[in-house]
Amino acid sequence: MFILGLILGAIVGIVCMSLCAIGKENDEINQLPTFIAYRTNSTYLDDLKMANFKYVLETILTKDIEFYQKLYDKNHNQYYLGRIDQSKFLLGIVKGEFKSDEFKKL
Numbered sequence: 001m002f003i004l005g006l007i008l009g010a011i012v013g014i015v016c017m018s019l020c021a022i023g024k025e026n027d028e029i030n031q032l033p034t035f036i037a038y039r040t041n042s043t044y045l046d047d048l049k050m051a052n053f054k055y056v057l058e059t060i061l062t063k064d065i066e067f068y069q070k071l072y073d074k075n076h077n078q079y080y081l082g083r084i085d086q087s088k089f090l091l092g093i094v095k096g097e098f099k100s101d102e103f104k105k106l
Helices: 002-029 044-075 078-095 100-105
Strands: none
Touching: 044 078
């Protein structure tokens, strides 16, 4: 009985392992590319997508600043001040407040 259970367990294990391997292969094949291609011919739809991206990014960074400010108000940890400054800096970049000459100074 023990041998039968061991063989049955090995068969089930091999089947599960092969299904996981097949699923991983399928995920790697169907994975979207993680790079962004630079295109010179911009269409209206591309501009609209970029505007929506900027709006969403501004919203996220604003909420990050509010969140870290609340955390800093509770326990006055210096880490939260750094995160607030970092989020404000990134928000300034997204809004276009910094010019390329200012980046050279950093």
